[in-house]
Amino acid sequence: MKLHDTARVERAVLVQVVHARMDALEAADSLLELGRLADTAGLEVAGQLTQHRDKPDGGTLIGSGKVEDLQTLVAETGANTVIVDNDLNAFQAYNLAKALGVRVLDRTEVILQIFARRARSSEAQLQVELAQTQFLLSRIPVTESQQRFTGGGANVRGPGESHLNLRNAPLRRRIAELKKRLAAIQSRQTARDRAKREWPVVCLVGYTNAGKSTLLNALAGAGAYVDDRLFATLDTKTRKVWLAPGREVLLTDTVGFIRNLPHGLVASFRSTLDVAVQADLLLVVVDAAYPRVADHIDVCFRTLREIGAGHVPHLLVLNKCDTEVAAPVRGAAAAATTLPLIAGHYPHALPVSARTGYGLDLLKRAVVQELQSCSTLWRLPSATSRT
Numbered sequence: 088m089k090l091h092d093t094a095r096v097e098r099a100v101l102v103q104v105v106h107a108r109m110d111a112l113e114a115a116d117s118l119l120e121l122g123r124l125a126d127t128a129g130l131e132v133a134g135q136l137t138q139h140r141d142k143p144d145g146g147t148l149i150g151s152g153k154v155e156d157l158q159t160l161v162a163e164t165g166a167n168t169v170i171v172d173n174d175l176n177a178f179q180a181y182n183l184a185k186a187l188g189v190r191v192l193d194r195t196e197v198i199l200q201i202f203a204r205r206a207r208s209s210e211a212q213l214q215v216e217l218a219q220t221q222f223l224l225s226r227i228p229v230t231e232s233q234q235r236f237t238g239g240g241a242n243v244r245g246p247g248e249s250h251l252n253l254r255n256a257p258l259r260r261r262i263a264e265l266k267k268r269l270a271a272i273q274s275r276q277t278a279r280d281r282a283k284r285e286w287p288v289v290c291l292v293g294y295t296n297a298g299k300s301t302l303l304n305a306l307a308g309a310g311a312y313v314d315d316r317l318f319a320t321l322d323t324k325t326r327k328v329w330l331a332p333g334r335e336v337l338l339t340d341t342v343g344f345i346r347n348l349p350h351g352l353v354a355s356f357r358s359t360l361d362v363a364v365q366a367d368l369l370l371v372v373v374d375a376a377y378p379r380v381a382d383h384i385d386v387c388f389r390t391l392r393e394i395g396a397g398h399v400p401h402l403l404v405l406n407k408c409d410t411e412v413a414a415p416v417r418g419a420a421a422a423a424t425t426l427p428l429i430a431g432h433y434p435h436a437l438p439v440s441a442r443t444g445y446g447l448d449l450l451k452r453a454v455v456q457e458l459q460s461c462s463t464l465w466r467l468p469s470a471t472s473r474t
Contacts, residue, residue, distance in 0.1 A: 097130045098130070098131050098133040098165055098166040098167060098168070099130040099132055099133060099166055099167075099169065100132075100133055100134045100135065100136065100157070100161055100168070100169050100170070101121055101122060101125065101132060101134070101172065102135070102137075102149065102170065102172065102173075103117070103118050103136075103137045103171070103172040103173065104137075104140060104143055104171075104173050105138070105139045106141070106143075107141050112379065113379075113382065114137075116379050116382065117172055117346065118135065118137065118172055120346070121172045123296075124201065124317055127318065128200050128201050129204075130168060134163075136149075136153070136156065136157055138153050143173065143179075145178075147179055148171065148179045148183070154187075158186065158187055161187055161189055166189065167189050168189060168190045168191075169183065169187060169190070169191045170192050170193070170197055171193045172193075172194055173193065173194070174193055174194070174195060177225070177226050177227060180226065195222065195347075195349040198349060198352065199219050199349070199352070201317065202215045202218070202352065203219065205318055209272075210272050213269050213272070214269065215355070216265060217262065217266065217351075217355040218349065218351040218352045218356075220258055220261055220262050220265065221351045221354075221355075222351055223258065224255060224258045224262070273357075286335050286336050286337050287336045287368065288365065288367050289328075289336045289337065289366065289370060289454060289458075290338075290341060290369050290370070290399075291338065291339065291340045291370050292344070292363050292369050292370070292371055292372070292387065292391065292396075293343065293344065293370075293383075293387055293404070294344055294345065294383040294387055295318050295342075295344060296317050296343065296374065297372045297374045297383070298372060298374065298442075300324075301442060302370075302372060302404070303324065303338060305442075305447060306328050306338060306447065306450075306451075307326035307328045317343070317345065318342065323341055323342075323362055325337050325338065331451070331452075331455055334458075336367075336458070339362050339366070341362060341363060342360070344386055344387050344390045345386070353390070357394070360394045360396075361394075363391065363396040363399065366396075366399055367399075367400070368401065368454065368457055369396065369399050369400070369402070370401070370402055370404050370450075371384070371387050371391075371402070371403050371404060373387065373403070373404070373406065374406060374407050375405035375429060375438060376407045380429055381429070381432065384403070400457060402435075402450075403436040403437065404436070404437050404439055405429060405433075405436050405439065406439055406441055408439060408440055408445065409440040409442065437450050437453055
């Protein structure tokens with residue numbers, strides 16, 4: 088029997104329930120993405136289990152039969168973590184962990200862990216802690232005994248506080264404190280940004296790992312951190328970029344989007360994402376080499392509407408157009424046919440390669456042309472620079 092060295096690396100089994108109304112290709116793509124999330128979180132994927140059912144089981148999500156199959160798979164692979172692509176409620180998470188004897192996470196928890204690892208600034212750390220605390224509050228199971236009220240003391244009317252409220256009170260106080268501190272930071276930043284703003288703001292938004300930081304480096308020489316993993320950077324970075332004589336902009340990189348981005352994270356990172364709401368122009372960056380890039384584009388625009396930035400003028404940027412198409416479609420021939428197909432659906436999209444520099448001059452001209460019609464904050468050359 089092969090022994091697994093679980094002391095040095097965490098091994099994870101991926102689990103997914105596919106409902107009848109789910110698209111099969113979308114479900115497969117989501118499971119692939121979950122594997123990348125696991126890798127980004129430092130977990131080694133040891134196996135996976137997929138189940139097709141009409142509706143999730145209320146107690147374990149997958150039902151008792153599949154729980155037994157999962158127990159066997161966990162034992163065979165030496166996994167010490169199970170990651171579920173679907174959202175789990177408190178009882179499902181508890182029952183699965185009890186039955187399997189290993190840690191059980193869902194997609195939201197993995198993303199929260201990644202954000203916690205990648206947060207660098209004090210603001211990002213507060214935002215992540217707020218999202219984690221809100222998630223923890225939602226994950227505390229409620230039993231009948233916890234719903235009973237403590238007895239009121241002398242001269243106290245009513246039944247008193249429930250055990251659940253008493254237990255959750257510290258978490259609620261911490262949430263209120265974090266929201267207050269984040270509001271103060273946002274207020275200071277808004278005042279500072281208004282005082283300093285001399286140039287139009289162009290904001291890089293888009294699907295995670297689409298190459299936004301690489302594009303920022305290519306356009307501004309910013310030296311931003313780049314990694315071929317999801318959510319490589321969380322903190323907002325802003326650099327001044329020269330596009331043409333008398334045409335300078337502030338180019339800002341933001342946190343990436345992903346399908347099923349937890350609502351708690353969207354709410355917690357509201358102050359960071361507000362830069363997109365306040366921008367003069369958005370560059371929506373997606374990975375053109377991804378076989379289901381249209382889904383990524385839909386996720387980006389849906390997220391922009393969710394954060395209130397749906398009205399902001401935008402340009403769609405198809406990055407990595409020099410890269411071969413990723414699995415399950417591979418090869419130069421596939422790449423040669425996929426990009427024109429995408430361009431056919433999005434005729435105004437701009438194909439670029441931040442890595443090689445292809446298309447960046449065209450992108451700069453497009454930004455200048457777009458801003459000429461929607462911004463009045465161009466900084467004109469000074470008299471000395473014209474002479």
